Structure formats: C-alpha cells, structure tokens
Amino acid sequence: MKVLVVKNQKDADRQGVKIFRQAYKHGARTFGLATGGTPEGLYRELCQSDLDFRDCIAINLDEYVGLDGNHPQSYRYYMQSNLFNQKPFAETYLPDGMAPSAKVECTHYNWIIATNPIDLQILGIGQNGHIGFNEPGTPFTSTTHVVNLTSSTIKANSRYFKDESQVPTQALTQGIGNILQAKQILLMAFGPEKAQAVKEALTGKVTEDLPASVLQKHPHVTVLLDEAAAALLPSEWVAEHVQHIY
Ligand code: PGA
Numbered sequence: 001m002k003v004l005v006v007k008n009q010k011d012a013d014r015q016g017v018k019i020f021r022q023a024y025k026h027g028a029r030t031f032g033l034a035t036g037g038t039p040e041g042l043y044r045e046l047c048q049s050d051l052d053f054r055d056c057i058a059i060n061l062d063e064y065v066g067l068d069g070n071h072p073q074s075y076r077y078y079m080q081s082n083l084f085n086q087k088p089f090a091e092t093y094l095p096d097g098m099a100p101s102a103k104v105e106c107t108h109y110n111w112i113i114a115t116n117p118i119d120l121q122i123l124g125i126g127q128n129g130h131i132g133f134n135e136p137g138t139p140f141t142s143t144t145h146v147v148n149l150t151s152s153t154i155k156a157n158s159r160y161f162k163d164e165s166q167v168p169t170q171a172l173t174q175g176i177g178n179i180l181q182a183k184q185i186l187l188m189a190f191g192p193e194k195a196q197a198v199k200e201a202l203t204g205k206v207t208e209d210l211p212a213s214v215l216q217k218h219p220h221v222t223v224l225l226d227e228a229a230a231a232l233l234p235s236e237w238v239a240e241h242v243q244h245i246y
Pocket residue numbers: 035036037038039124125126127130131132
C-alpha cells in the first residue's frame with residue numbers, strides 16, 4: 001500500500017489526475033468510479049485535463065434505490081453533471097435504482113463487472129469505514145447487493161437533500177468482493193472527520209467491522225490523503241509508510 005499525504009484537497013485532486021494519467025498510459029481503459037464529496041474535485045480536474053475517455057468504460061460503485069437518473073440526488077445525475085457530460089466515455093454503468101427486481105439487477109451488475117474487469121477503482125471512505133455502501137459487518141466476499149443504509153450514512157448524506165427524511169433508505173452497491181477484483185485502487189480521504197476511519201483502516205486490524213481495512217490485503221492500493229485526514233496516523237507508522245508530497 002502506498003500512502004501519499006498532500007497539503008490540501010486541491011493538491012490531492014491534481015495528484016489523483018496524475019494517477020489516472022499513469023494508469024491510462026499503462027493501458028487502463030475501465031475505470032471504477034465513486035460519487036460523494038470526495039471525488040468531486042478530482043472530476044473537476046479531469047474535466048479540465050487533456051485526458052480523453054472516449055475509448056473507456058466507467059463502472060460506478062452504487063446507486064440509491066428508488067431514484068431514477070433524472071433525480072438530482074441520484075448518482076447517475078451526479079456522474080453526468082460532474083464528469084460524463086464534459087468527458088464522454090464509450091460506456092457508463094451504474095446500478096439501476098429503479099430496476100423492478102433488485103435481485104436481477106444485482107446479478108446483471110456482477111456480470112457487467114466480470115466482463116469488464118476494472119483497471120483503476122476510485123474509492124472514498126465513510127466515517128464508519130464503509131466503502132461503496134458496504135457498511136460495517138458486510139462480508140469481504142460480498143458481491144452486488146441491496147443495503148439498508150445505516151443512520152450515520154443517512155445523516156452524512158442528508159446534506160445533499162432537503163432534509164433527512166428525503167434520503168433513500170436503501171441502495172444497490174458493488175460488494176467488497178467486487179471492489180477487491182479491481183487491479184488498482186485509489187482511496188481518497190479529506191478532512192478531519194475522516195481521520196479516525198483512515199487511521200483504523202490503514203493501521204488497525206483487518207476486520208469486517210471496518211470495511212476499508214480489507215484494502216490492507218489488496219496488492220495495488222494508493223491512498224491519497226490531505227493533512228487533516230492523515231492527522232491521527234501514529235508518527236512511527238507515518239515515518240515508515242507515508243510519502244509527503246508538497
Ligand atoms: P463523501 O463520502 O465522499 O461524501 O465524504 C464518502 C463515502 O461515504 O464513501
């Protein structure tokens with residue numbers, strides 16, 4: 001695991017573009033993408049870059065159940081407005097939150113991932129250590145499934161809705177087993193509210209109680225942090241594992 005700490009989120013976004021560029025140069029054409037506040041700046045930088053994704057495939061992690069792609073809080077809408085409209089991809093996939101059968105949609109989504117192996121997966125991390133919508137306790141072998149969102153996730157995501165009661169209570173998400181299949185993973189985390197989860201994920205026990213801790217087992221992970229998110233990492237650990245980029 002490579003851990004890079006930069007001064008602030010802006011620097012991290014630029015660093016993220018470098019990682020994208022490097023991966024593309026080495027043949028990556030299938031990108032696993034995430035939504036939320038964390039990758040917004042990265043997508044802004046990608047939109048302004050000269051990178052061309054017209055021969056690429058994008059496969060997202062998750063989508064709310066019950067929101068269609070025209071709903072401004074759906075992840076399809078987010079991806080269109082933050083990236084795809086400006087930087088078209090050959091194909092883009094998100095789970096269908098309106099699918100009549102969630103079970104069929106999960107099988108279909110697993111098939112999409114299996115037939116388009118992800119070269120570079122972008123991840124954020126929840127304050128409880130979740131990745132995608134895989135909440136604490138999710139088996140590391142899980143594949144795409146329906147989740148009941150925890151109250152902490154609903155609360156965190158309510159900032160995008162009128163109020164907490166508007167936040168969907170379920171989502172479709174790639175499982176941890178799917179995420180681990182990606183050839184390379186870039187986990188990004190910014191701000192003091194992520195510091196505890198980052199510390200536990202990187203330096204703690206690998207446990208299903210903290211989903212992101214599984215990344216310690218993946219052979220090709222880069223973690224990109226700003227100073228605030230890295231603040232609780234023990235100094236001996238930092239000395240041994242962290243590269244500061246200023
Ligand atoms: P955020 O969410 O990027 O909006 O902080 C990350 C996550 O919950 O996975």
